[in-house]
Structures are given as C-alpha cells and as structure tokens.
Amino acid sequence: MAGDAILETNGLTKEFRGFVAVRNVDLRVERGTIHALIGPNGAGKTTVFNLLTKFLQPTSGRILYNGQDITRIKPADVARLGIVRSFQISAVFPHLTVLENVRVALQRPLGNSFHFWESESRLNRLNGRAEELLEDVGLSGYAGHLAVELPYGRKRALEIATTLALDPDMMLLDEPMAGMGHEDIGRIAELIRRVAAKRTILMVEHNLSVVADLSDRITVLARGEILAEGSYAEVSRDARVMEAYMGTGHA
Structure with a gap:
C-alpha cells in the first residue's frame, strides 16, 4: 500500500507568545508503517504530538487523517476516528x-x-x-x-x-522505551512490531538503536522544523542530523 498516507500535515505551525515551537512541518505517515519522530531535546516532537491529538490547536497549517481535515476537531473526536x-x-x-x-x-x-x-x-x-x-x-x-x-x-x-x-487504526507512542532496562526494551520493541502488523505506528523515541531496528521511516526535527527524513541509514549519514544531536543537543 505504498503511497497511501493515513496522516498528513501541511505547514503545521505552533507559536507560544512569539516563540515558534513548530514551524511549517509537512509530515506524511504511510499506512501500515512504523514512523519515528526523533530529534534533540526541545526539537518540538511532543508539541507535534499534542497538535496531532488536538491537545493543542495549531497557529496555522492543516492536519489530515484518511484525507479528512481534522485540524479543528476535539481530542475525543480524534480518538473516535481511530x-x-x-x-x-x-x-x-x-x-x-x-x-x-x-x-x-x-x-x-x-x-x-x-x-x-x-x-x-x-x-x-x-x-x-x-x-x-x-x-x-x-x-x-x-x-x-x-x-x-x-x-x-x-x-x-x-x-x-x-x-x-x-x-485504533493508528497509535501514537510517546517515548515507549523511556526509563527501561535492556530486557524491557527488547520486550516492548517486539510488542510494537507485533502491534504494527495490523495498524500504523507513529512514535517519539530517543533510543536511536530502537529507532534503527523498528522504524520504516524517520523524520528528524530540530528547532521545530523538519531537518531530514528517510530510512535510518539515510538520516544517520546526514551531517545536519549529527550536528543537531552532537553540536546542539540542548536546542
């Protein structure tokens, strides 16, 4: 089902009193995939999650789910949609x-x-x-x-x-491996892999080895903007990604 997007954002932007937390994010999540959202601290990952699940309203931009504009609907209605x-x-x-x-x-x-x-x-x-x-x-x-x-x-x-x-048709997992030991990480990673056989997963995760092993596609955020996107092999070779993680880890 390549090319079939279950979730898309167009120009997604969120400002807080003049501070731009998320800027012009165009995200496309393919149906039936595991898609990881990664980036250094303060990159805007959780803000994007809050926008997608309607705990925050965007300053501008659109969110589409199965082709339906869900930008202004309520959190409970998002859950009912799947x-x-x-x-x-x-x-x-x-x-x-x-x-x-x-x-x-x-x-x-x-x-x-x-x-x-x-x-x-x-x-x-x-x-x-x-x-x-x-x-x-x-x-x-x-x-x-x-x-x-x-x-x-x-x-x-x-x-x-x-x-x-x-x-749900789509699960958003917010740092599912946070605080876990090695044995638990392996168990939950295998669980996510099984769960993804029947649905789409979008996850925020800091553990890059987990991302490398699990994800079909990765979007890298830095300072609220998409820095790179692709497979783990592609994004891990991107000099801008390395700079974001190593050079500006507190951004």
Missing part, C-alpha cells in the same frame, strides 16, 4: 488489577461511560477480550496483579494493552 495516543508517563489505574484496567478501556468502543459501578456479572462479559489483549502483550500471568505492583516495563505493556482496547 487515532489513540499512549503517553510518555504510564497512564493506568494503579489500584485496579491488570485485567480491570483493560476491562475499563474496553468499555469505550462499546459507547459506555467508564462504569466502575457496573455489576460484576455485566463487566465479566468483557473478560474474554481483555484476556486476549493481555496475552497479546505478554501479561497473561499478571491478570490478577494490581497495576501498581507491576515492574516498569510490564506497566508500559499494560498501557499498550489499554490503548489496543480502543481498537
């Missing part, structure tokens, strides 16, 4: 069990509110799908554990399971 974001800091209910966390997320596509007070028998109808999702992310053995008891990497896997429960 774009779901997983946050950098793990966002699970710490004192619910792993299974209960996924079950809560599964209520959303059914059109329900988060009915914590629903009868156990009614909520148990969601157990089968919840257990399937836990198996998909390698958490079958943790269903009865409280989320707060999980090791960090497993907690991130749970967050991905709750994101998958919303049945």
